[in-house]
Structures are given as C-alpha cells and as structure tokens.
Amino acid sequence: MKKATGRVFRYKDNVDTDVIIPARYLNSSDPKELAMHCMEDIDADFVKRVQPGDIIVADKNFGCGSSREHAPIAIKAAGVSCVIAETFARIFYRNAINIGLPIIECPEAARGIQAQDEVEVDFDTGIITNKTRSTQFQGQAFPPFMQKIIAAGGLVNYINEKESGQALNND
Amino acid sequence: MGMTMTQKILAAHAGLDHVQAGQLIEADLDLVLGNDITSPVAIKELEKMKTEGVFDRDKIALVPDHFVPNKDIKSAEHCKCVREFAYRNQITNYFEVGEMGIEHALLPEKGLTVAGDVIIGADSHTCTYGALGAFSTGVGSTDMAAGMATGKAWFKVPSALRFSLIGKPSRWIGGKDVILHIIGKIGVDGALYKSMEFVGEGVKNLSMDDRFTIANMAIEAGGKNGIFPVDEKTEAYLKAHSVRPYRIYEADPDAVYDAEYIIDLGALRPTVAFPHLPENTRTIDEITEKVPVDQVVIGSCTNGRIEDMRMAASVLKGRHVARGLRCIVIPATQQVYLKAMEEGLLKIFIEAGAIVSTPTCGPCLGGYMGVLAKGERCVSTTNRNFVGRMGHVESEIYLAGPAVAAASAVAGRIASPEQL
Numbered sequence: 080m081k082k083a084t085g086r087v088f089r090y091k092d093n094v095d096t097d098v099i100i101p102a103r104y105l106n107s108s109d110p111k112e113l114a115m116h117c118m119e120d121i122d123a124d125f126v127k128r129v130q131p132g133d134i135i136v137a138d139k140n141f142g143c144g145s146s147r148e149h150a151p152i153a154i155k156a157a158g159v160s161c162v163i164a165e166t167f168a169r170i171f172y173r174n175a176i177n178i179g180l181p182i183i184e185c186p187e188a189a190r191g192i193q194a195q196d197e198v199e200v201d202f203d204t205g206i207i208t209n210k211t212r213s214t215q216f217q218g219q220a221f222p223p224f225m226q227k228i229i230a231a232g233g234l235v236n237y238i239n240e241k242e243s244g245q246a247l248n249n250d
Numbered sequence: 251m252g253m254t255m256t257q258k259i260l261a262a263h264a265g266l267d268h269v270q271a272g273q274l275i276e277a278d279l280d281l282v283l284g285n286d287i288t289s290p291v292a293i294k295e296l297e298k299m300k301t302e303g304v305f306d307r308d309k310i311a312l313v314p315d316h317f318v319p320n321k322d323i324k325s326a327e328h329c330k331c332v333r334e335f336a337y338r339n340q341i342t343n344y345f346e347v348g349e350m351g352i353e354h355a356l357l358p359e360k361g362l363t364v365a366g367d368v369i370i371g372a373d374s375h376t377c378t379y380g381a382l383g384a385f386s387t388g389v390g391s392t393d394m395a396a397g398m399a400t401g402k403a404w405f406k407v408p409s410a411l412r413f414s415l416i417g418k419p420s421r422w423i424g425g426k427d428v429i430l431h432i433i434g435k436i437g438v439d440g441a442l443y444k445s446m447e448f449v450g451e452g453v454k455n456l457s458m459d460d461r462f463t464i465a466n467m468a469i470e471a472g473g474k475n476g477i478f479p480v481d482e483k484t485e486a487y488l489k490a491h492s493v494r495p496y497r498i499y500e501a502d503p504d505a506v507y508d509a510e511y512i513i514d515l516g517a518l519r520p521t522v523a524f525p526h527l528p529e530n531t532r533t534i535d536e537i538t539e540k541v542p543v544d545q546v547v548i549g550s551c552t553n554g555r556i557e558d559m560r561m562a563a564s565v566l567k568g569r570h571v572a573r574g575l576r577c578i579v580i581p582a583t584q585q586v587y588l589k590a591m592e593e594g595l596l597k598i599f600i601e602a603g604a605i606v607s608t609p610t611c612g613p614c615l616g617g618y619m620g621v622l623a624k625g626e627r628c629v630s631t632t633n634r635n636f637v638g639r640m641g642h643v644e645s646e647i648y649l650a651g652p653a654v655a656a657a658s659a660v661a662g663r664i665a666s667p668e669q670l
Contacts, residue, residue, distance in 0.1 A: 093438055093527060097636045102615040106317060106324035108291045120638040140439040140472060144634060145615070146374040148291055148390035169443050169474055170374055174390035224274065224404070234392050238400065239300050 080202040080229065083160035083181060085132035088118075088125060089194035094137050095144035096171065100153040102145075113149050114156035131158035134200070136192045138164065142171025151175040161200045163207060163218070165189040176225055177234040183207065185218035202229075252502025254410040255477050256445040259385040259499050263368045271409035271506075279309065280384075281362060282397040283371030285353055285611075286314035290331045291391035292372055296398055304339050305401035311343040311362055311371075312336050313353040316611040321618040351583025351609045354378035354466060354551035359585055361492025365480045366499055370397050375551050375633065377468045380477035381461035383484055383498060387475045408474045410445040411436070412507040415452030417516030422667050424561060425456065425463030426553055426631065426651030430521040432464075432513065433471045434531030442472035444508060447501065449479055452515045458487045459557040463651075466552050467633050470528040520666040522629075523649035526637045534654065534666040541648070545628040546577045546659040547640075548652050549607075550614045553631035554582025556589050558652040563595040565656035565667045566602040572662030577604035578613060578620045604659065616640045622647075629658040 098121040100113055107113060118125035135141075135154065141164035142150060151174045154162065162175070165186040175182045181202055188207045192198060196211040205220040221229065231237035251270065253261065261269040263277035284292055289312055296304075304310055312332055317325035336344035343362060350356065354375050357363045365383035369376060374388035389403070397403050413432060433440070446468045448461075456464070461478050468476030478484070480498045488496050519533035548554075548562045559581060571577040579599045581587040587609065590596050599606050613620030614632040622628055622641030627648065630640065635647035648664060657667045 095634075095636045097615070097634065097639050101638055102287075102617055105287050105615075105617075106322060106328065108294070108328070120643045140442065143438060143472065144374065144469075144636060146372055146376075146388040146390050147287065148372075148392060149287075151390075152291075166439065166442060168439070168472060170388050170390060170469075173393060177390060177392035177396075222274065234396050235295050235298050238396055239298075 083132065083134060083200040085134045085160050085198065086130065087192055087194055087196045087198055088129070088133060088135050089192065090121065090135065090137040092138045093140045093143055094121060096142055096147050096150040097144055099142065099150040100147065105147065105149060108149065110152050110156035113153035117153040117157040126157065129157050129159065132160045133158060134198050135159055135162045136189055138189055139166050141167050143168035146170045148174045148178060151178050151180045155180040163188050163200070176228055179229060179233040181229065183218040185216050188216035188218060191216060251506055252504035254445060254505045255447055255479065255499050255501045256385050256410060256475060257407055259366060259368060260405060260407055269407045271407055273407045274404060275407060276402050276404050277368050279370060279397050279401050279403055280367040281309055281311060281369040282394060283311045283313070283353060283357065283369065283373065283376060284394050285316050285373055286318055286325065286329050286332055287316045288372035288391045288394060290328045292394040292398065293331060293335045295392050295395035299395065299399050301399040304398045307340050308342045309401065310341050310398055311357055312341055313345050313350055313356060315350055315352050315609065316615065317617050318350065318610060319347050319608065349584060352551045352554055352611055355554055355582035355586065358382060358462065359491060359583055361494060364488055364492050364494050364496035365484065366497030370394065370403050374469045375466050377473065377475050378462055378466040378551060380465035380468065380475050381458060382488065383478060383480040385475055385477065388469060408443055408445045409508050410447050411441055412510040413446060413448045414450035414510060414512045415448060415515055416450055416512060417452050417514045418455040419515045419518060422520055422653040423518050424651045424653065425460030427518050427521045428460070428513065428515065429464045429467040430523050430528065430531050430649065431518055433467065433528045434521070435511065436471055438470060438527050438529045439472040441468065443474055446471065446473045446476040448476065453478060454481060455515060457557055458483055459555040462555065463552055470633055520651065520654045522654060522664060523635055525635050525646040525648070528635060528649060537664055541664040542627065543575060543629050543658050543663055544626040545620060545622065546575065546655050547613050547620055547628060547630040547632060548655050549580025549582060550611065550632040551582065552633045553652050554580055554586065556586050558631065559586060559590045559595050562652040562656040563598040565653055566604065566660065567598045569602055569660045571603040571659040575659060575662055577659040578607060579604050580607045581609060583609055613640055629655050629664060631655050
C-alpha cells in the first residue's frame, strides 16, 4: 500500500459523526458535496485549509455516534490520506475500511503528534513517522483479511473478487 | 472457557461449536436493515457488485423514517431511490408512509426481529433488538450492501461487560434513567467494541419498552451490542408480535466478562445527560441551578413507544406546557400513534399545549420538525446531545426520559414530576 504523507489536523476525544458531517447535509450522498461540509461543526476552517494527503490525528473514540458512512466518505473526499487515533468507534472503523479510507490506531502517536506536524504513515509496516519532530511510532497493523479488503479497494471489490468472501475463516 | 449470550448466538450463526473474544468469524444474517439516509448509499454499492439482486427478499427491511414524510426535494429523491429499489427487488418488508414508523420501534412490533437472531442495520441504534435476546448491531452502508447481496457479514467476536440489575425502579424511573446512569458510570467509550449483557433478578422488573430503551443506547457507551436474557415477558412479547420461531441462548455459567457492574434499580433517581455527551449525567437532585428550556421533544427510537407516551401523558394530564416553550410529541410508529389516540393520550397532549407529529426521526438528528436556533436549549428523550446534533452548533441538548421531559415542559426548566 502507498504511504500517506501530509500535514496534521489535530482533534481531541469523542469526535462524533455529527460534527464530521452534520445531518443537515445528509439529504445528499454525493462525496464531493459531503466533502464541502467535512468537520464543519468542530472546525469551520477545515475545508478551507485541508490539502490533498493531509492527515487527521485524534485522541479516543474517533467517529462515535451515528453509523453514517457519509462521515468517512466526506473525510476521504476532502483529500485526507489517513486518520490516526488512540481508538476508533467500531462502526466508523468498519466503515473506513469498507470504503478504503486508511485508519490506524496508535495511542503513542496520538500523544506525540501536534497540529501542523508533517507525518508519514507506512501501512505495510504500521510505522508512523513524525517528520517535524523526528520521532517514530509503531501503529497497530491490520489483520490479514482487513489488509485484503483495503488492498482490493474496499469491501465491494473484495466481495467481487472473492464472490462470497468465504476465505475469512481461513485467515 | 464458557461463552456469553452474544458469543453463543454468533457461534451458532457461524456454524461453529465455540468462539472466543477476538476471533474473526463470518455469520449468517437473519435480517438486514436500512433507512432513507443509509440505504441509497448501500443501493449504489450493491449495484457495483457482481450479484443478481438480493440474497433473500424476506430478510431485508427498508424503513424510510429519518427525513420522512419527505422534508425537501433531495430527501424525496433518496426516498424514491429506496422505494424503486424495494419494488424492483420485491422486498417484502418495505414500509411506506402510512405503515412506517421509526425503524427500531417498528421492526419488533412487526415481529421481524426475534430472540436468537443475528441482525445488522445501517443505523447505529440497530442494537435495540438485543432487548429481545437477539444479537443486533449497527453497520454502515457498504456492510448493508454486502449483507443484502450475500446474507453474511464478518464480525470480530466481542468480549463482554456484565451488568447485574437488582431491585425495582420507583414511580418515575424508566429504561432511560437506567441506561443514562450506566453511560455516566462507564463513559461514552466504556463498552467500546464490547457486548453489554444486562442480567440479574432486576430484569423482571423492567418492561419490554424499558429494555428496548436500554439496549437502544448501548451504542452511546461505544458498545457493539446490548443484550437481555429471554424471560416470560420477552416470550409473551414475541408470541404477541411474531409468527417466526425464536431461539433462546443463555450465557454459560463460566462465561468470562471483562468487568461486572451491579446496578440497583431501586436506588436510581431521574437522570439527565448535560451537553454535549451522553456521559455527562446528573441526577435530578444534583441539578441545583435553574436550567431554562425552549423546547421539549418526546419520541424517537429510544423513547417513542406506548409506555413513554403514557408516562409523558401522566405528567401532562391537567397541566399546561410553559408559555413560550414548544413541546413536540412524536409517537414512534403508527401503532403507537393509534394506541395513544385510543387511550386518550393525544387529547391530553394537545390540551396541554403540545403538538403531536406523525412518526419520524426528524428532530433527533436536526433534520426537521424541531430544529434548534443559536443558544436554544432542548430537553429531549432522544439519544445524542452532541454539538449541533439538533440544530445550531451553539444550541444545547439535555437527554432525559419522558417523565423528566414532560415535567420540564410544564415547568419551563429542567424538572422532575416530583417537583411540579
């Protein structure tokens, strides 16, 4: 998988999917339109400042609340290359993998990265490098079958390739 | 090592004799659910798959409820997409305006969810059906699409927290006070990735509606699912609502739990979650300051069932909502609406100065039917008080059960019925 490199947007605990993409915009499911309102209720400047490749770093329970897949879709369509957090809410975690938004759990990295830092993530090794502060962290690598889903470009492609995804139990 | 209720259900649906926490499995699904927000995304994904239609037209439920009746043109287009998909694939359980209700109140009422099922839904409050002794959990639209196509989903088998309930709740205490108390205790990520298993002799003192409310908010503690054992009340409910056979799974005596909590229902006090997280709970006795309120909402998948309507009506009867306050009552399903009418509850609400709406999720997620302006405060029986959830980012939501919500509507400030 390609490495992610970008500048960091830093958030705290319990970033919920209502602030990632407020429900008033859920009358659309168009990724471009959703991206225009990404993080609007927690960081009104996010959309103006985000550059392709940028990285979101947060503390505990990122993506809690509603199951709206619109949340990782909005983040991905805004150009974010990876989300690093101490922990993720479980539905957001599934959704991100299923749509091909790379995410990685790493409490140490969350503590050692500040806003505006330049960070690189190597998904093959799980190593997160803070280039600004010259520090490195070992993130949790995905289980093999999740790597297959991400490598296939999401769950739909994975199922298309596997037809029924029967190999799960053998991984 | 023994298995929990959840683990036993998952093992049976994966064709395995035994599973353990952390194991990745693929399970057969008894029901796949979606609404008007999540289904259009799922339908788009499903159409990219190399499959012919859906795995079983009887095991899919499509319930437009969030922005229904259509709140604007874009929402109408989404509903049209869901409707056309349902007709094209001859989906048995598609619920149009007129028969629809808020999904998690509707499906148990229609008998589509029974004990022992494995259910996924593209809505986070799908965990509600754990009240019936089922494993049910929220997923996103892509998982819903995969579930509709294959009838299967992958899961990481969860470990569990055990909540032993003892005692009997007092007059104004309902399921909402129980679950808010628990979330206040363990935090909004206190059950992250885990099952919340509610057991003990206190369970028999909780009605089915109380149990639906408690299981419904397992997600607000980060839980993968919430689940109750099946007892006489559950079986009576299942027999009254469903013709489907059900199966009872009990935890092994040597099942392992990450932690155990004892909750004395008799000691609970009316509980309110302050902005902006469901874990910011205070009992009514701990609220010493006056908190003026602009709006009260009584409804939702959490508290829109008939007992919630009765509880609210018992407070509002012969009283009037405070001048300048909007009180919005939303029965969760057509059946609840009809029953509330037959029991004279709607008359009580209207005479008290409240409005009564057709079923919709509307205000809970700031969609419509009660959006908040800057600086406004709402006491709501819904499930989330996040920043901007019901409207302006500078509005405030206080979560409570129907008794406190109704009393607050009368008092014009946060209050319990005892204080009126």
